[in-house]
Amino acid sequence: MATKASRSAARLMMAPAVILLLGWMLVPLIMTLWFSFRTYLPLRGGDQGWTGFDNYVRFVSSSAFWPAVQTTLLIVLGVLVITVCLGILLAILLDQPMWGQGVVRILVIAPFFVMPTVSALVWKNMFMDPVNGLLAHLWRFFGAEPVSWLSDASLQSIIMIVSWQWLPFATLILLTAIQSLDSEQLEAAEMDGAPVLKRFFYIILPHLSRAITIVILIQTIFLLAIFAEIFVTTGGAFGTRTLSYLIFQRVLESQNVGLGSAGGVYAIILANIVAIFLMRIVGKNLDT
Amino acid sequence: MGQITLKQVTKSFGDVQVIPPLDLTIEDGEFTVFVGPSGCGKSTLLRLIAGLEDITTGHIEIDGKDATDVVPAKRGLAMVFQSYALYPHMSVRKNIAFPLKMAGMDKAEIDKRIANAASVLNLTDYLDRRPGQLSGGQRQRVAIGRAIVREPAAFLFDEPLSNLDAALRVGMRLEISELHERLKTTMIYVTHDQVEAMTMADKIVVLRAGHIEQVGSPLELYHKPRNEFVAGFIGSPKMNIFGGVEAQKYGGVKAGIRPEHIDVSMTEGTWKGKVGVAEHLGSDTFIHVHDTGLDDMITVRITGDISVRHGDTIYLTPQLDQMHKFDAQGLRIA
Amino acid sequence: MARAVSPRRKLINTGLAWAIGLLIFFPILWTILTSFKTEAQAIASPPLFLGFDWTLENYGVVMERSDYGRFLMNSIIIAGGSTILGLIVAVPAAWSMAFVPSRRTKDILLWMLSTKMLPAVGVLYPIYLLFIQLGLLDSRAGLVIVMMLINLPIIVWMLYTYFREIPVEILEAARMDGATLKEEVLYILTPMAVPGIASTMLLNFILAWNEAFWTLNLTAVDAAPLTAFIASYSSPEGLFFAKLSAASTMAIAPILILGWFSQKQLVRGLTFGAVK
Numbered sequence: 001m002a003t004k005a006s007r008s009a010a011r012l013m014m015a016p017a018v019i020l021l022l023g024w025m026l027v028p029l030i031m032t033l034w035f036s037f038r039t040y041l042p043l044r045g046g047d048q049g050w051t052g053f054d055n056y057v058r059f060v061s062s063s064a065f066w067p068a069v070q071t072t073l074l075i076v077l078g079v080l081v082i083t084v085c086l087g088i089l090l091a092i093l094l095d096q097p098m099w100g101q102g103v104v105r106i107l108v109i110a111p112f113f114v115m116p117t118v119s120a121l122v123w124k125n126m127f128m129d130p131v132n133g134l135l136a137h138l139w140r141f142f143g144a145e146p147v148s149w150l151s152d153a154s155l156q157s158i159i160m161i162v163s164w165q166w167l168p169f170a171t172l173i174l175l176t177a178i179q180s181l182d183s184e185q186l187e188a189a190e191m192d193g194a195p196v197l198k199r200f201f202y203i204i205l206p207h208l209s210r211a212i213t214i215v216i217l218i219q220t221i222f223l224l225a226i227f228a229e230i231f232v233t234t235g236g237a238f239g240t241r242t243l244s245y246l247i248f249q250r251v252l253e254s255q256n257v258g259l260g261s262a263g264g265v266y267a268i269i270l271a272n273i274v275a276i277f278l279m280r281i282v283g284k285n286l287d288t
Numbered sequence: 289m290g291q292i293t294l295k296q297v298t299k300s301f302g303d304v305q306v307i308p309p310l311d312l313t314i315e316d317g318e319f320t321v322f323v324g325p326s327g328c329g330k331s332t333l334l335r336l337i338a339g340l341e342d343i344t345t346g347h348i349e350i351d352g353k354d355a356t357d358v359v360p361a362k363r364g365l366a367m368v369f370q371s372y373a374l375y376p377h378m379s380v381r382k383n384i385a386f387p388l389k390m391a392g393m394d395k396a397e398i399d400k401r402i403a404n405a406a407s408v409l410n411l412t413d414y415l416d417r418r419p420g421q422l423s424g425g426q427r428q429r430v431a432i433g434r435a436i437v438r439e440p441a442a443f444l445f446d447e448p449l450s451n452l453d454a455a456l457r458v459g460m461r462l463e464i465s466e467l468h469e470r471l472k473t474t475m476i477y478v479t480h481d482q483v484e485a486m487t488m489a490d491k492i493v494v495l496r497a498g499h500i501e502q503v504g505s506p507l508e509l510y511h512k513p514r515n516e517f518v519a520g521f522i523g524s525p526k527m528n529i530f531g532g533v534e535a536q537k538y539g540g541v542k543a544g545i546r547p548e549h550i551d552v553s554m555t556e557g558t559w560k561g562k563v564g565v566a567e568h569l570g571s572d573t574f575i576h577v578h579d580t581g582l583d584d585m586i587t588v589r590i591t592g593d594i595s596v597r598h599g600d601t602i603y604l605t606p607q608l609d610q611m612h613k614f615d616a617q618g619l620r621i622a
Numbered sequence: 623m624a625r626a627v628s629p630r631r632k633l634i635n636t637g638l639a640w641a642i643g644l645l646i647f648f649p650i651l652w653t654i655l656t657s658f659k660t661e662a663q664a665i666a667s668p669p670l671f672l673g674f675d676w677t678l679e680n681y682g683v684v685m686e687r688s689d690y691g692r693f694l695m696n697s698i699i700i701a702g703g704s705t706i707l708g709l710i711v712a713v714p715a716a717w718s719m720a721f722v723p724s725r726r727t728k729d730i731l732l733w734m735l736s737t738k739m740l741p742a743v744g745v746l747y748p749i750y751l752l753f754i755q756l757g758l759l760d761s762r763a764g765l766v767i768v769m770m771l772i773n774l775p776i777i778v779w780m781l782y783t784y785f786r787e788i789p790v791e792i793l794e795a796a797r798m799d800g801a802t803l804k805e806e807v808l809y810i811l812t813p814m815a816v817p818g819i820a821s822t823m824l825l826n827f828i829l830a831w832n833e834a835f836w837t838l839n840l841t842a843v844d845a846a847p848l849t850a851f852i853a854s855y856s857s858p859e860g861l862f863f864a865k866l867s868a869a870s871t872m873a874i875a876p877i878l879i880l881g882w883f884s885q886k887q888l889v890r891g892l893t894f895g896a897v898k
Contacts, residue, residue: 009803010718017715017778018730024771025737028745090642097627098636106882107643110650113881115832117852118870122653126863132665221739228834232856244743251747264744275739340794361800373795377813387799
């Protein structure tokens, strides 16, 4: 509710942000679409004209495509399961009365502030190195043979590293949600004789459902685009090539822009499917 | 100076017309109260006058000059909001100084006016506090202070007392009335509380669904309500309104009698009924009487105390010269 | 939710929480510790925890070899510049959405957020080409613009949620008090929104600081920030644990400290106000 004058001023104030984002979205998007229909090899003859849907067909039929999709989904799902489950447990624990709650929270949140290149390198070299890594020492201490993490258990290792980065985010949001739970509700359930596990499943978990959805959706967006962790650790080798990374290789390493762009369009479609779900949920929360 | 005239003003939100064409003149120096049930459009009307909402059609004139398209800042009106709307990051002094600073007034004059307003409103000791450190009543005073330092053409109050507790509300009511006596500035005051309207107003505007039901002095509204709605809205406890054969006896489709205009007897009277709940206020007693043969329960107000018990038989006699009669459209029959 | 519990239970909670907290924090702690060891001590078997000769030598070597100062400067300029530029564009937009909402406001907000979901890799080459054309490749200005654009939706969103918590009546009061639009934003809105703006700034500074797709792909030498500085340690220098640790510590320390100080505000911003 406002006056005409303020409404036109408002439109004017919104314009720069809208125009910038519109440009940022449309210009590269149209270029990507354009390239995806052309044979475009910047180092081998440049733009060689229209090819129709060839790039799309080639991208999907390449032997790397389905493994890449599978890898992408495995990483996203693996990280989601780990961060959400551990996040819930950790959030419940952190909500309990204890000494030094603030300090513990700072410790738990810290990985979120570590840049992906650093965490990937530190994990790769100082922990997962099969000779000098800390995990190798630990394995040897227990008399086991050290594992070559990033080559023998590459996918699991990446999932582990990424989970470590995202666990703080999940924990913090879930903790905030738990703290908003009306303690009278829990006390009422306690008076009604509900044991601890029942209280968790019938009261705490439903209360967290919205927060869990938000964690899942926001993380999915970021996890689909995961890059530095793979770039720095395996470079896409040992079955860790995600869809994003495959496209990156097609465009920058093999300099096949047409093919890479077709892959990009697939990635955009995939992201949009996820985005639609996210929009629905966030949109609903806007109303309240 | 502060005469405000509304000419054929309407307001629509989308397709919904919340104010149908409306004409109203508020004279200079008058204390006008807009009263009506919630959702009647009284706050919208005030915001139209303030300029916080655009009117859809029609004109608003302030002191004879067309102000329809003038921005709020330039209308020379001051407003006190329901939530007080104090600036939380400024001290009381800065809050009160804000409109003067916006007007580009020099520092000495600002200080003089603040000192003046603070002494009038008993705020001198609080000038350097933040609004968050004040009680509800003090915040209210700061909001009023911020309004009076500007010496506006008119004050607009949007349900200013509704966030205060009962005792404070009575006190602030008196303070605002006194302020009006002293300043003699036009005041427009929106409330849903008919007691506030009756006690403070020179002129009451009763609104329902955007329509003006009646404009008049408090006593006019009390004695000569133009229709059934106004009759029921003004006065506390509410007027007893009944229809049917009983009403026809008094010459209307419906008839109404205020609780204070009914005589009570334990032995004889026009209507015989049974005592329900009796509310003893000390100074007055409200008796709710059932089974009188009228449509509804009848409320009676008796000065002083009377000892009646639940279920007692009681006789009621309306004072005939105080009987209000309404026709089939609910309009008053003179 | 401070319910009374027995001291024993509280003790167990405390022990468990601290153990898990330290476990999660351990990689960072280990990195910091290792940065003060000599290379030989860093790979000693069994690993040395505290019983080593503390040395600052690694920091010296890292500084000397790779011009840490320039990378740090680039990070600060890119993260800071994009945040400030983003705020300049976002504050008016968020203001108008929060206080003069129209029927399309919600759609515009959702659309803005959806641009955030455009997979970067899908548009990498076009941006790369445009950057070459415009001479922005490996320039700080180019990265400031890109960082601003990718974070703009988040800035607008966060500001919008904060602005919506400011009562409209206060702005109306300012308007009645004779404030112009400019004065209203300057004297009333901005001071009241300072906490919200501050936490928005922080989160975006952190996001831009840690961003490692565009910074790696659009820079080479001149504009490379700390993400690239660290990536250059991937091999073979990565095998020199102590130096890697020193470089890592230098790259994350500023943000770690900044983040810890502002964690409460960050949580609120991160949830887009959807979780209270």
